[in-house]
Amino acid sequence: MAKEKPDSDSIYNAIYDVVRCVPKGRVTSYGAVAAAIGVASGARVVGYAMNNCHGLKPKVPAHRVVNRNGLLTGKHHFSPPEKMQQLLEREGIVIVDDAVVNFKTIFWDPAVELAL
Secondary structure, eight states: OOOOOOOHHHHHHHHHHHHTTSOTTOBEEHHHHHHHTTOTTOHHHHHHHHHTOTTOSSOOOGGGEEOTTSBOTTGGGSSSTTHHHHHHHHTTOOEETTEETTHHHHBOOHHHHTTO
16 A cells, blocks of 8 residues: 655644744754654755745744754745844844854754654
């Protein structure tokens, strides 16, 4: 029996559930979220989901998802683009040249934190 491929709505909802768990003052990466939901090479899917989450209830803190090196690669999807950095800085995260300072220290790994 062939296994059914999950639809994008269910994948996006799984992504949103994980991202909603990222605590204030911490960040995660697109790849870490993808791995946590079992989509090993799905970092792009996580990016697409973050692009589509604005206005959802409950809110999805998309600003807390950065690339694997701590760069704010998704900032151009915020309006204005500086908003991603502003939201992170309000949570006490230091950003220099579009990169999270102390990225490894404040990185939140959903596979570890959610014991997946």
